[in-house]
Amino acid sequence: xxxxxxxxxxxxxxxxxxxxxxxxxxxxxxxxxxxxxxxxxxxxxxxxxxxxxxxxxxxxxxxxxxxxxxxxxxxxxxxxxxxxxxxxxxxxxxxxxxxxxxxxxxxxxxxxxxxxxxxxxxxxxxxxxxxxxxxxxxxxxxxxxxxxxxxxxxxxxxxxxxxxxxxxxxxxxxxxxxxxxxxxxxxxxxxxxxxxxxxxxxxxxxxxxxxxxxxxxxxxxxxxxxxxxxxxxxxxxxxxxxxxxxxxxxxxxxxxxxxxxxxxxxxxxxxxxxxxxxxxxxxxxxxxxxxxxxx
Numbered sequence: 045x046x047x048x049x050x051x052x053x054x055x056x057x058x059x060x061x062x063x064x065x066x067x068x069x070x071x072x073x074x075x076x077x078x079x080x081x082x083x084x085x086x087x088x089x090x091x092x093x094x095x096x097x098x099x100x101x102x103x104x105x106x107x108x109x110x111x112x113x114x115x116x117x118x119x120x121x122x123x124x125x126x127x128x129x130x131x132x133x134x135x136x137x138x139x140x141x142x143x144x145x146x147x148x149x150x151x152x153x154x155x156x157x158x159x160x161x162x163x164x165x166x167x168x169x170x171x172x173x174x175x176x177x178x179x180x181x182x183x184x185x186x187x188x189x190x191x192x193x194x195x196x197x198x199x200x201x202x203x204x205x206x207x208x209x210x211x212x213x214x215x216x217x218x219x220x221x222x223x224x225x226x227x228x229x230x231x232x233x234x235x236x237x238x239x240x241x242x243x244x245x246x247x248x249x250x251x252x253x254x255x256x257x258x259x260x261x262x263x264x265x266x267x268x269x270x271x272x273x274x275x276x277x278x279x280x281x282x283x284x285x286x287x288x289x290x291x292x293x294x295x296x297x298x299x300x301x302x303x304x305x306x307x308x309x310x311x312x313x314x315x316x317x318x319x320x321x322x323x324x325x326x327x328x329x330x331x332x333x334x335x336x337x338x339x
Contacts, residue, residue: 054294061282062298068279070305072271073146074313079267084254085134088268090245093127095272096238096280103277104231113232118223122216122233123240129212130241131248132205140202146303148206150184153177155214156296160221172335173293180300180332183325214296220284221292230284238276300329 054062079088104111136145154177161168216237224233249256286295304326311318 054290058286058290058295059298061286062295063301065279065282066298066301067305068274069299069302070307071309071313072275073303073306074309075267075270078263079271082257082259082261082264083268084249084256084258085137086131086245086249086252087254087256088271089130089134090242090249091268092271092276093238093241093245095269096276097235097242099273099277100231100235100238100281104235109229109231111235113228115224115227116236118219119228119232119236120240122219122224122237124244125212125216125219126237127241127244127248129209129216131245132212133209135248135252136202136205136209138202140199140206145202145206145209146306147184148203149210149213150181150300150303151207152210152213153293153296153299154181155211156217157293159214159218160292173297176332176335177297178332179335180297180329183328183332184300184303186321186325186328217287217292217296220287225288230281230288233284233288234277234281237280297332300332304329 076085076088083091101111103109133145133149136148157174157177220233220237224236228236283295307325
C-alpha cells in the first residue's frame, strides 16, 4: 500500500477547485446532449480524448516537458480503464434513462472510499465519513427519483453498464494514486489516460456500428470543443493535481455536486423547472460533503 496522507483534509483552495470542477462537469451534461445530436456518443468520447491528448502535447512541448515519462504499462492500464468507463457509460445511456445512469455512475464515491480504505494508507473510511457519503448519495436519489421506474430487462442491462462505469471510475483513481502519483507528474497521468483511451473508444464505436458523424453545426462543434478542451484537458488536469495531493475519499465526496450542477444547468440553459426536489437534493449533498471533510 502507498501513503496518501499528504493533505489529510481538504483546504479552502482544494474545495474551491473541486466545486469549479464539478460545475464544469455538470455543464458537460448539457454539452454532451448538444454534441450527440450530430455525433455518435462513443465516437464523440473518442474525439474528446483526441482533442485532450493534442492539447496536452502542445502544453507539455511549450513547457519543455517530456511527452513520455516511463511507466507506460501503468499508463496503458489507466487509459484502458478510462476508455472502458466512458464506453460503458455511453452504452448505458443507449439502454437506460439518463437519470438512472447518473445515479449509478455516482455510486463511484463509495467504490473510491472502499478502494482507498483497503489499498491506500492514511485514507481510512470511518463510520462518520461513510454516513456523509450515504447522505450525499441520498441527495442524488432524491434529485433523480422522479424519472425512475421498474426496469425492463433492457433497462436493467443499461443500469448494470452504468454501475460498471462507476466502478471503473473509482478503480482508475485508486490505480493512479497507487501506481502513478509517486513516479510521474499530473501531466503524464492525464496524458496516458487520454492517449491510451483513444483506441478503446474508437474500437467500441466500431463494434457498436455507430454512424460516426450525422451532422455538424456551430453548436455541435462548440460542444465538442468544450468536452475536449475544458473538460478532458483542463478540468481533468486539475483533478489529477488534486489526486496527486489529497486523499481520494475526500475528493470523491465532492463529485456528488456534479449531477446537482447538471440539473441546475438544465434550469438555466434548457428552461427546466426549479423544483423543491432540487433544493432538497442540494442541501443533502452539501451536508454530506461537509460531514466527509470536516476535521
